[in-house]
Amino acid sequence: MAAQPPTSVDVVVVGAGTAGAIVAGRLAAAGDRSVLLVERGPGAPPDPSITALTRLPLDDPERSAPVAEIRRRPVVRGRGLGGSAAINGGYFLRPHLADFDAWPSWWTTERCAAAFTALDGGAAGGGAMSVSTFADDELGDVAAAFERYWTPRSGPPELGAWSRPGLVRVRSNRRAGRRFTAADAFLASPTPGLTVLGETTVAEIVHDGRRVHGIRIGAEHVAAGDVILAAGALGTADLLLRSEVLRALGLPRLPTHEHAERLVRFTPRRSVQAPALLQSVVHSDDGLEIRCYGDDFARFIGGHAERGVPIGVTDLREPTRGVVDEAGLDLGVPTPESRARMDRGAAQVAQMLAASEFTELVVPGSIEIDPTIGMSQHATGTLPLDGPDVDHLGGFRALRGLRVVDGSVLPGPVHSGPHATIAMVAWAIAEELTGQNKVFQ
Template sequence: MSADVVIVGAGSAGCVIAERLSRDPSRAVIVLERGPGGPFAAPLDRLPIDSPDRATPIVERGGRPVVRGSGVGGSSAINGAYFLRGHRDDYRSWPWSGDEIDSAFDAAAASMRATPFADDELGVLARTFEAACGGPVNTGPWPSDGLNRVWSNRVDGARWTAGHVLSAAAGRPGLTIRPGVDVVALETSGDEVVGVRVATGELIEAGEVIVCAGTLGTARLVAPLVGPLPVHEHAERIVRFTPRTALRAPALLQTVLHVDGLEIRAYGDDFAAFTSLEPTGAPIGVADRAGTSGVVDGESIDLGVPDAASSERMSRGVRRVVDMLEGRTFADLVEPGSVRVDPVIGLSQHAWGSLPAGEATDADGRVQGWRGLRVVDGSILPGPLHSGPHASIVMLAVLVASRI
């Protein structure tokens, strides 16, 4: 097979960029996805991270659990449907104009059906958390320091995924979607990428290859060409408590507090209520925006650990949360003496920044030193965000597609 454009990976970025590029009927676009095809829309009160078809565990050098989405829709089909932008200042130094970023964010929110949770949709823990924090709640599209109501990609209580965006374009004459195809290598000729090789040995030629396999999946393909890649993650500490009454939440995460370089996440209920995990207590997460620094070298992944400054910020955030949970506002919700802090610092499943735009790639996602190769996913995020990266990744897919 051959095409004008071959897109590797039908996750959040790959689906969106494929839909936009295939609007031109004269352009032949092939999308290759290792997992199953078709959109997958689990309800918001369920995280299908235990689905063998839709969730792929990844081995990390430190032994920490890492899961990524598989199949059309990628991680947008199994995550918490959290779709928050970063703060405006996060994007000031990025290699795109503010107008381009604003326009792409608006288009991304529209295509992903992203809206903020309303007051009457909040679960018990989210309402109590907002009351304990006090102050106004920002429900607008741009988060800022203070309380921010989460925007969520959803329709009628279920995730609206990037897979839905791509499926709406499935009948276009120039678009071919091939699920169940594992790309194992980029095919090169001199300094040019001319196609991809799949696990069966088939060569698919392309005028251009756009790798959208997620930060870790993309590194597996690009590192053999450019060498070991840096990678960043949002470290997160979890404070838990035993609730005195049953919690009810229609979604995993509905409200967050941005303060002192942290995102404090009021998860709606025990993670066990959203997954098949064993109950461990209702959690509030304290995540540091600066991110860890690790490295990806072929199949070896080390997501790093927080530095001293990051650890101290999270420690201050943990003390703030403990005081909040032991305070008057939470008295009717928290079993006395049940507040505890997880001993191990976790990860937010937010790997990013291995090929930052403006350094390793240009503003159009072209990889330096290689013709015919672009990367468009979390790999090219140029810097840390106050929020999780999902909305920004979809925004970049919209933005780069508009420049091709």
């Protein structure tokens, strides 16, 4: 890690989470350009205790940061190498193949599948992200009961690369019980031409309204031919606002999409084994993801009071629509139709928990549906690919030299959590950029 930023580089990448690590690592590895990767959090790998799948360190001030939301709902994003992937549940699940039918024409299903396979190894697992499906003998107690209930009703769990309607066994980016992040995969070995600056905040993007000229770190200007934003949908939006890029482009606000989630909880009769937070899900025909969490959130997150083991009911078909603007972040609320879908799913989960498969796990009379609807920490879609503001590779149409490669650019809903899809997008865009000249636009 460098103590001081260079005065000039070919490319600046902002954010060392999944997308930023992939893009910076692959551009530097191409060997024909200098790359500066800037990260506001620690520039060193996290302590092993942080990455254990049995812990979600959302309370760790070094590796996580709260994001203010107008409706005062809790929003937490990761800091440091690996970003949010260093502190999340280790879920790395492809969406449904049909989701890509509505993507821009450049993003063919063949191109997307090839990028996914490079990262997750396809059905066999592996790949750059060390992905594997949880095996039968790895399932925790709640997940095992969940699959016993659903297998006669929707068939055996899907164990392959793609998710689909029905019971789906979760795939995870992991090694030896720990999250394996894109920083582990793409930044662990020294790469000539790559400089990583941790504990460094980008004050603004330097531009003249037509072209980007670099970034400002404190009082220092780092000149760059290209700036790639990979700070996550919310971090990137914040930097664009602070740099008055949106104002220069006549964009008063950015849209956001989120996955709303209703929880159904029960009190367990005994302590349950839970080697990971989420090992099995059901994708319903009407777009819900029923998430079988392994134990009380308090088991995984420090400082949380015990409230019972949760089963999540999440609407993947119709994310909430919110905004980011100068007034702040508003993640929006579910539509009446979305709320009704989640209510039906919650009632179905309550029925499941009362079934014989859960008799040994659930205290009678303890099943409760949470009255409030929460969010999944999945904000995406602020600058969709090939939309009015950025092209099919995330390059701003009206501000040359500036590109966005993170969850901001997902062009529509996907039937899974967005982590694997964000990684796929970053891989595919990096693949294209490494075949071009130093100046991409």
